[in-house]
Amino acid sequence: MKSILVATDFSNDAYCALFYGTKLFKETSCTFYILNVYDELTPLKNKRAPFLSNKNELGEIETQSNTALEKLLHKITLDTENPNHKFIPLSKEGNLSKNIKNVTKEYDIDLVLIGSKGETGAKELFFGSNTIQITNTITNCPILAIPKQIDYKAPKEIAFVTDFKQGCSLNNIEPLLFIAKQTNAAIRVMHIIEEASLDAEQELKYKLLENCLKDVKHSFSTMKDFNEKAQVINEFISEREIDLFCMVHQKRSFLEKLMREPVIKDVSMYANIPFLILPNKE
Numbered sequence: 001m002k003s004i005l006v007a008t009d010f011s012n013d014a015y016c017a018l019f020y021g022t023k024l025f026k027e028t029s030c031t032f033y034i035l036n037v038y039d040e041l042t043p044l045k046n047k048r049a050p051f052l053s054n055k056n057e058l059g060e061i062e063t064q065s066n067t068a069l070e071k072l073l074h075k076i077t078l079d080t081e082n083p084n085h086k087f088i089p090l091s092k093e094g095n096l097s098k099n100i101k102n103v104t105k106e107y108d109i110d111l112v113l114i115g116s117k118g119e120t121g122a123k124e125l126f127f128g129s130n131t132i133q134i135t136n137t138i139t140n141c142p143i144l145a146i147p148k149q150i151d152y153k154a155p156k157e158i159a160f161v162t163d164f165k166q167g168c169s170l171n172n173i174e175p176l177l178f179i180a181k182q183t184n185a186a187i188r189v190m191h192i193i194e195e196a197s198l199d200a201e202q203e204l205k206y207k208l209l210e211n212c213l214k215d216v217k218h219s220f221s222t223m224k225d226f227n228e229k230a231q232v233i234n235e236f237i238s239e240r241e242i243d244l245f246c247m248v249h250q251k252r253s254f255l256e257k258l259m260r261e262p263v264i265k266d267v268s269m270y271a272n273i274p275f276l277i278l279p280n281k282e
Helices: 012-024 055-080 096-106 129-137 170-183 200-212 229-240 254-259
Strands: 003-007 030-038 085-093 111-115 143-146 157-161 186-193 218-224 244-249 275-279
Touching: 003 012, 003 096, 012 030, 012 055, 012 111, 012 143, 012 170, 030 055, 030 096, 055 085, 085 096, 096 129, 157 170, 157 229, 170 186, 170 200, 170 244, 170 275, 186 229, 218 229
Parallel strands: 003 030, 003 111, 030 085, 111 143, 157 186, 157 244, 186 218, 244 275
Antiparallel strands: 143 275
């Protein structure tokens, strides 16, 4: 993890995500690129958001973005005082997801950090449209969503939910292994039974994953799909006192099906633990 991108709207939730990242990777020499994205509808400080903006107003919004970024860099530097970390501000105009995608490529980003909510206070942002849009757009980089303004706690129990169909190779879970080794965490693999038994392909993926986890503490658990999958996962997280929740994302995947379940919209289910989404590289 040498290059980490943190999206910010200067809210407390966004700062929490940045601070969490500095603590999680405190022993790692890395650069944090702090990105603020604005457009013509971004409200100016002490002014109402314009319905239509002219170029002068957009220039003023850009100036305020750069000024706020400089203040943010000063604050995080003082709060962390970590010589291993470097902070670089990025102010960009346009769409959030598109800018994140461009920056991940331009700066060879290893991880994207986002807060669960922004200034809008959107209730469902953690598993809502913005998060889904970002995860569907950013296919080359893992994303770590930090819920609310949680106090940093080094993860010791990490849940990895999988269907043993895709995302079980070392190339996929390398970021997960890196985090687990950073904090000496155990990885708890959870599989929800949808069929009577694993098919031949799933058996191979199971063995592949088991081999990938050989150097970290881990275990495998099988859960029967009695209720909604989201509820089953929530019970697993609660019972195991999980500190970080992880899945591999693919389009038309188990994760997308899970996201569409009505119960997933209750953000309080996952309100206290970060959510790591790994891209599918198979």
